[in-house]
Amino acid sequence: MITPNLSNKVERADNVITIQNDLCLSRYAKEQDIEYLVEFTEEKSAKNFTERPQFQKLDRAERQRLYISKAIKDGIAASNKRSGRKLGQFDKLTPELKADIQAYLHDRSIKQVDLMKKYGISRNTLKKYIESEQKH
Structure with missing residues (x-):
């Protein structure tokens, strides 16, 4: 809740108010239809950087990118196992x-050329089939 002293300071245009949490001020400004400028000063330290919204957005985007990359790799691996033909299959x-x-x-x-043309197969395929028939 905004105190009456703060209310008086907000109405005068020549004062600068420094606050740590702007929720109270923004609620008051909305109620009173006041336009205001909030200046945030943050320390440029590494420990404070992890608390900033920019870092959280970067971290979230990085995790999303890793998740998508893993899902794509898993999908490719699963599709290779499910589909395709076995090597050497006739x-x-x-x-x-x-x-x-x-x-x-x-x-x-x-x-051999007549068989290849008749069945639409390559020379190597025909040779593979002939070898398999000779073994049987």
């Missing part, structure tokens, strides 16, 4: 292609 090895590879292995008149 995606295009259909029963028809298996039959044609068996025919190729028994009858060398069939060309």
Whole structure:
């Protein structure tokens, strides 16, 4: 609560009032429709810096940035585990292609190029499929 002495000092324009907590003054100024200028003087020490609102905003932003970065990394790691195909998996090895590879292995008149074009696979993929069929 503002004392009557403070009320008299506020109404006169030539006085400067130094206060530590401006809540009381701001409440009084709102009630009385008074425009005022509050000058904050803070020590420039490291221990006081942690109490300043600027530091708290920086700290909050830094923690938010770290949280977002961690969430992105966790999401990427989880998606790599859930999706994608296993290395060496035979995606295009259909029963028809298996039959044609068996025919190729028994009858060398069939060309690899014809099999590659027919099934839309690369030469290395076809070689991998042929090697897997030879092992079986």
